[in-house]
Amino acid sequence: MFLTHFLVLHATQNLFAELTRFADRQFYEDWWNVTTWAAFYRKWNGLVHDFIHSYLYSDLVEFVGMSKSTAMMVSFVLSAVVHEYIVAASLGFFFPILFVLFGGPGIWFMQLTKGRKGRTWNIFMWVMLATGQGLMMVLYFREYYSRLLRGENEDLHSFANLLLVPRSYTLDELWPEVAGTGQHHFPSKVEWEDGTTKRELLPHPHVLASWISRIGGSDGGGRR
Structure with missing residues (x-):
């Protein structure tokens, strides 16, 4: 998680800011001190949050007439879909662990930690972040190597089977x-x-x- 934050949200964005002479360098805030899940989403990646808030959430409320809670939910789900699409395009298969964590525990934790303060909730945030990151790494890598090892025995004529059907649950057959x-x-x-x-x-x-x-x-x- 720290490596991802440093490479993507710090080093890479600051590099492009230098190349384009972009003056505003506040790409993230002190997400490591948050005590609520909503604050983490807001502070973890400032560029993505500002884009979604300005061009999706605000338009849904102002022009579509959605309530704020509904617009927030729609924005959250669409953001999860885009994140999962990036992961699927990178790995070459659809295995929606990130989407499930976004739409399941992610939404529930937003309600659970709403208005919470204190060191205890900051520790809770860190434990959940570490658990979620570890779970995603294990499941995605397990599926990736399952497909790698089974690759020569796959039915290449079935696109849906090749892309959508998980392989990790039959790994022991190898x-x-x-x-x-x-x-x-x-x-x-x-x-x-x-x-x-x-x-x-x-x-x-x-x-x-x-x-x-x-x-x-x-x-x-x-x-x-």
Whole structure:
């Protein structure tokens, strides 16, 4: 999260501001001190917030006649859709974890933390941010590598199946010898159903976890 903030919201935006001689450099505010979810969304990315507020939220209220709460909800959902589109375009598949977190816990936390103050709620914000970021990284990477390992056995003629159907829930099918058995060996290659295509495989996630624990534990002779 800190790396994303530094690269995208600080370094990159300041670089373009220097190149274009843009005078206003307040791209974000002190989001690390917030105690409410609404304040975080407002302070995390000033450019996106100002754009949505000026060109979407205000127009929905002024010209469409929506109530402020409805306009805020519509703006929130559309922002989540755009964010998910960027992620899907970058990864090459649709796996709406970010959208679900935006539209689920994100909206609920806005109501839960409304008007809250104090260090306790700031700690709560940090815990939820760390949990959400970690959850997204794990699920997106799991889906990405599941598709990578299953790629040569995919039905390329079905666009919807290729793009929309998750692969991570069938990941263990790639390692029938070790899935759920606790064994530490795995095939270096796998032969698909047609009997012709073979593909190098990475270790099963359970095997990787076992190796990491061995390296850091007494089995590997390392320091705990």
